[in-house]
Amino acid sequence: MRAAVARIQARHLPLLDERLGGLPAAVVHHDLNTFNVLVRRDGGRTRVSGVIDFGDAARAPRAADLAVLASSAMRGAAEPLAVAAALTAAYHGACPLGEDELDLLFPLIAVRSAAVAATTARLDAGRRHGDPRHRSAAVAGLARLLADVPAEVGRAAVRQACGLPAHPATATAAAWLAGNAASVTPPVEGPFGPFRLDAAGECFDGADPREPDSLRAAARDGIRAYGPGVPVGRYGEPRFLAPRRRGPGSGDVPLGLDVFASSGTPVRAPLAGVVEGAGADLVLRHEPADGVRFRTLYAGLSHDLAEGEEVPAGGRLGQVAADAADGLPPRVRIQMTAVPVTAWPDVPRQAPDSELALWQALFPDPTPLLGGQNAVAAWTPAADRALAARRRHLPNTHPTYFSDPITMVRARDCRFYDEHGRAYLDALNNVTLAGHGHPRLVEAAARQLGRLNTNTRFVYEVLSEYAERLTATLPDGLDVVYFVNSGSEANDLALRMARYLTKRDDVVIIDDAYHGYTSAVSDVSPSRYRHYGKPDTTHPTPVPDRYRGRYGYDDPDAGARYARHVADAFDRLAAAGRPPAAFLFEALLAGGGQVVLPPGYLAPIFTAAAGHGALTIADEVQVGFGRLGEAFWGFQTQGADVVPDFVTMGKAMGNGFPVAAMVTTREISRAFDPAGRFFSTYGGNPVACAVGLELLNVVEEEGLQHNALVTGQYLRDRLSALAERHGLIGDVRGQGFYSGVEFVTDRRTKEPASDETLIVCERLKDRGVLVYPTGPAWNVLKLKPPLTFTRAHADEFAAALDDVLEEGW
DSSP states (O other), X not given: OHHHHHHHHHHHHXXXXXXXXXXXXXXXXXXXXXXXXXXXXXXXXXXXXXXXXXXXXXXXXXXXXXXXXXXXXXXXXXXXXXXXXXXXXXXXXXXXXXXXXXXXXXXXXXHHHHHHHHHHHHHHHTTOOOOGGGOSXXXXXXXXXXXXXXXXXXXXXXXXHTXXXXXXXXXXXXXXXXXXXXXXXXXXXXXXEEOOOSTTOGGGTTSOTTOHHHHHHHHHHHHHHOOSSEEEEOTTOOOOSXXXXXXXXXXXXXXXXXXEOOTTOEEEOXXXXXXXXXXXXXXEEEEEETTEEEEEEEESEEOOOOTTOEEOTTOEEEEEOSOOTTSSOOEEEEXXXXXXXXXXXXOOSEEOGGGHHHHXXXXXXXXXXXXXXXXXXXXXXXXXXXXXXXXXXXOTTOOOSSSSOOOEXXXXXXXXXXXXXXXXXXXXXXXXXXXXXXXXXXXXXXXXXXXXXXXXXXXXXHHHHHHHHHHTTSOTTEEEEEEESSHHHHHHHHHHHHHHHHTOOOEEEETTOOOOXXXXXXXXXHHHHTTTOOOTTEEEEOOOOTTTSSSOTTOTTHHHHHHHHHHHHHHHHHHTTOOOSEEEEESEETTTTSEEOOTTSHHHHHHHHHHTTOEEEEEOTTTTTTTTSSSXXXXXXXXXXXXXXXXXXXXXXXXXXXXXXXXXXXXXXXXHGGGOOOOOSSTTOHHHHHHHHHHXXXXXXXXXXXXXXXXXXXXXXXXXXXXXXXXXXXXXXXXXXXXEEEEEEEXXXXXXXHXXXXXXXXHHHXXXXXXXXXXXTTOEEEEOOOTTOOHHHHHHHHHHHHHHXXXXX
């Protein structure tokens, strides 16, 4: 501690002694630490409500109040500089600070922190403990941390927070270099080419993104195989050499560029300069023009230069050293900055995501040091380009998840990976039933695509084999398969057949349902037709919601009571001379808010439908293939006597590959034959069938339906436990791996917490967990992860949600 305090004094006190008296002064609180700030809870937010203890108020430089508060708030913070920057930006927004104040703010923070730490240590040594609130280990920890923060870094953080250049000299130097690249001597013989080490890099296509060793080996092999030319790792490119964690200090974004070359390759000076540092990092100082001074830094270099030695442009600096200890091939890393860094304890090679803008302002793009080439450029994220192209070419109504959409580039099992290499736990995407990129399914698709892919007018065995296996999962009699491409097409076809066979048009549905996007199924999807008006032939019935509906969880006859409403709808239509063609239902209402059908709901409806000659259509697009755990198909959870006339399926059927189907009986199929031939060009193509067949094998052999049953219940148990501590949670419900968490602002009135739900999803996304709202009021978290979701994943999700609800939003 003594050494840390001494370093802070030596570094900052001379500057404060010289310039502090010239700062604007005012009457300040002088002890505006976090213990003297009062707060109140405003819903999920914490707000300042007052300030106490004005006993130390005095006239002093007004920046002193901000320095005292920042020093206090930074203690124990995971990212202290970010705290200081946020407070400074807020203060500056209300009371603008001058550059002279900003340049002295970090020294004031550091000296205040050292003074508190030294005072606390002195009182403790004399067993006079002073204020117990200051006896935290974080007091000493902050002083030690700030003692190692170079003054230029602290000053840059607060300047940048207020919209000023972090380091004006560096900005000037970067501009000069960008305009004079043609006069630069390349450091090694080219030509140069970019080698992609970001998550979208081709070298990682065969690697397992969950395994750092696999990623690193893929990068190493790709670099060694590169040619012709010299591969370059780009500036600012998030290296996908390990799944990138979140939290303080996370990230691996290089502040330089890597020139990969064989050990012993000569390296030349790009510009004339003087050796300013001759240690492990060679540092050259350059002054190529009036008012322009900067440094270039070289790591991974063997050299025999000495400090003060002059090196001409193109002069030999040394040679590329032997293999690096990180397992990648030999390389020299090149950086540039105008900051004098030779006195720094360490020069950063990369920066965490949260501080990237700061460090890139201090270490700007050195790519012009490669000379007048144009093949290599700094890495830039694709998100802005991709979103702009979507806006140009996609309809305005095409949605994206989240206010700041994620640009995904790959996925495996229960994780997505974005273009920055950040991993996200997928609790949202019910399409990849067996997990993203399942190796067996990828291999099946690639093998069949290389062998044969055509349409079903040709005969190929995989179609017949898949149809046999698929219908074997269904009740006897459901054995004729119409292969299509999407769940919407499957539902559309089922409706068309039901109307053709019954010679009727009216369809009874469950309110708030969603069945697809074609004209026919949009007309029976309340979430769609509410935008243009309900067709006269569509007849919604009450959602069998035991949380919000008329009959609750405490009613053992809730299923039969809700079913009575559907039967009554049949009766009313028949009495009006227009009996229904069909009853269309989801076995668990997804868009309706993850509503589980109560026991005893479907059986009386099926009996009533049969009495009126109406056909039954089970929409299994979202919930089929074992997702509900209790049974392979959702309708089967209502009992063995519940057998629909049509079963539609899609989404998970191909684990992300487009394949869908409608299955019915031979009797119904023959009755539809006079309507003409059925043919779908891509429906049932060989690749779709190969993938679908292998998916059935994977679900069975890996026990995924059982995992959905057991782990799905475990997840709901964890979430139900959270409801005991968080009043926002009104209900937790679901079956297998299809669950919902309903948020309410008041458990008595059950007022939907719609705004809060969306914000919670945004906060979870920032923590690397993906979930999204659903339901008529958008106040239900929809949880529908891959069936490979484990207890560890469930614990991770529950812990993240607990943290978000505890910290507020």
